[in-house]
Amino acid sequence: MSTRNNINVSFPEEDTTMYKDIILESSFTDVPVATLSRKYMKLGMRHSNRKSFIKWGIAKCIKP
Numbered sequence: 001m002s003t004r005n006n007i008n009v010s011f012p013e014e015d016t017t018m019y020k021d022i023i024l025e026s027s028f029t030d031v032p033v034a035t036l037s038r039k040y041m042k043l044g045m046r047h048s049n050r051k052s053f054i055k056w057g058i059a060k061c062i063k064p
Contacts, residue, residue, distance in 0.1 A: 009037065022036055022037065022040075
């Protein structure tokens with residue numbers, strides 16, 4: 001089995017509502033929290049017109 005990249009996300013007190021919303025959506029839709037989180041990260045990145053560091057070639061400068 002291949003390894004997976006992961007990010008550990010913590011939510012400060014002021015973002016408790018967002019955390020609870022994601023947990024509730026996950027339980028109502030049976031979609032895992034990680035899948036929902038990736039979905040909303042992608043939407044946020046598209047909305048802000050953020051360019052990909054990978055496509056720019058900048059990632060080659062960053063050590064893993």
